[in-house]
Amino acid sequence: MLLRPSDFSRRLLRWYDVAHRDLPWRVRGVHRAPYHVLVSEFMLQQTQVATVVPYFQRFMQRYATLAELAAADEQEVLRHWQGLGYYARARNLLRCARQVVREHNGELPPDAATLQNLAGIGRYTAGAISSIGFGKRVPILDANVTRVIRRLDKIEADPKDRNVQEQLWRRAEEILPRRRVGDFNSALMELGALICTPRSPDCLICPVRMHCQAFAAGIADRIPVQKKKARTPLLRRQTFCIRNGRRWLIQQRPPTGRWAGMWQFITRPAEGEAPLPVKITDPKLIGSVSHALTHRRYEFEVFACESARKASPKLPESMRWVSLVELENVPLPRPHVLIAKMLSAPAIRGK
Ligand code: SF4
Numbered sequence: 277m278l279l280r281p282s283d284f285s286r287r288l289l290r291w292y293d294v295a296h297r298d299l300p301w302r303v304r305g306v307h308r309a310p311y312h313v314l315v316s317e318f319m320l321q322q323t324q325v326a327t328v329v330p331y332f333q334r335f336m337q338r339y340a341t342l343a344e345l346a347a348a349d350e351q352e353v354l355r356h357w358q359g360l361g362y363y364a365r366a367r368n369l370l371r372c373a374r375q376v377v378r379e380h381n382g383e384l385p386p387d388a389a390t391l392q393n394l395a396g397i398g399r400y401t402a403g404a405i406s407s408i409g410f411g412k413r414v415p416i417l418d419a420n421v422t423r424v425i426r427r428l429d430k431i432e433a434d435p436k437d438r439n440v441q442e443q444l445w446r447r448a449e450e451i452l453p454r455r456r457v458g459d460f461n462s463a464l465m466e467l468g469a470l471i472c473t474p475r476s477p478d479c480l481i482c483p484v485r486m487h488c489q490a491f492a493a494g495i496a497d498r499i500p501v502q503k504k505k506a507r508t509p510l511l512r513r514q515t516f517c518i519r520n521g522r523r524w525l526i527q528q529r530p531p532t533g534r535w536a537g538m539w540q541f542i543t544r545p546a547e548g549e550a551p552l553p554v555k556i557t558d559p560k561l562i563g564s565v566s567h568a569l570t571h572r573r574y575e576f577e578v579f580a581c582e583s584a585r586k587a588s589p590k591l592p593e594s595m596r597w598v599s600l601v602e603l604e605n606v607p608l609p610r611p612h613v614l615i616a617k618m619l620s621a622p623a624i625r626g627k
Contacts, residue, residue: 288467292459292466296462297470319365323360331357354366354367364536375394415452420472425444426500427496428487429489474500479496508570512547513545514546515579517562517618518556518581519581525597526542527541528594538608540612541615558582580619
């Protein structure tokens with residue numbers, strides 16, 4: 277970084293005071309509530325701010341305090357997380373809240389090292405809670421901050437390399453001001469989100485361009501190197517919405533893995549014709565649903581059909597019959613939310 281760190285922080289904070297976005301987990305003038313920082317940071321992992329805002333607001337209406345969250349049922353928490361994806365975060369957040377109640381009298385500890393012993397909290401999240409929630413002088417390094425510091429210091433080496441990681445953490449610590457550390461860390465992230473973006477950074481309006489070595493060398497858009505995205509594999513599934521009267525058969529997913537513990541309509545790989553749990557009659561193709569995750573894409577072919585036996589057959593514990601109204605209180609992965617909507621169409625619902 278060119279010039280003195282104190283000039284850098286002064287310029288960055290002056291910009292942040294004017295340009296920052298008003299977000300529901302940001303309250304100006306005081307340290308932000310550590311519980312709000314905790315929830316927002318869990319939600320923001322791998323997820324865009326605009327997507328998180330309504331989820332955060334609904335979550336806070338339902339679980340206004342850490343104690344309320346700790347006392348909640350996991351299925352209900354998953355239901356409130358439904359659609360946000362990466363559901364391991366919701367389960368970890370709940371585990372974390374319970375751990376805080378059990379081990380810290382219900383108060384999040386201010387110290388970053390202690391925070392890192394809590395479920396789902398790594399070095400970055402601990403730094404965010406400690407600095408933004410408690411004003412402690414602790415650095416943070418997420419994807420935005422990593423990019424900003426790499427450009428400021430013209431670090432072209434791979435940031436996944438351990439030595440480079442340590443270099444970046446050291447730098448994030450060195451540039452911390454004595455005061456307003458939480459705002460400073462938020463400002464670094466905000467700069468990365470609004471101006472120092474991955475592609476085409478807006479250097480001409482950047483408040484800290486006079487400190488930036490990549491800008492001075494004219495290579496800002498070469499850090500990081502833009503990689504071509506590899507095409508992700510496509511997995512084909514068949515989903516059978518099996519009806520018995522007004523109720524539909526759903527099954528719970530295994531306790532680990534993708535969408536763990538959530539519920540879905542009966543689904544099997546499109547190839548191989550794995551047996552269904554009940555005999556069906558009259559399957560009709562009613563549509564398809566596509567769903568893209570980071571490393572794979574899914575295509576669900578959706579069939580509506582009737583259970584062949586009108587008396588409910590005995591089912592394992594991981595399956596149950598539910599009405600569409602009851603389904604509204606059951607946590608479903610996003611593709612199955614869309615499938616449930618298909619079943620609400622009058623042509624299917626009214627049969
Ligand atoms: Fe990022 Fe450009 Fe600002 Fe440097 S001058 S910090 S590359 S936006």
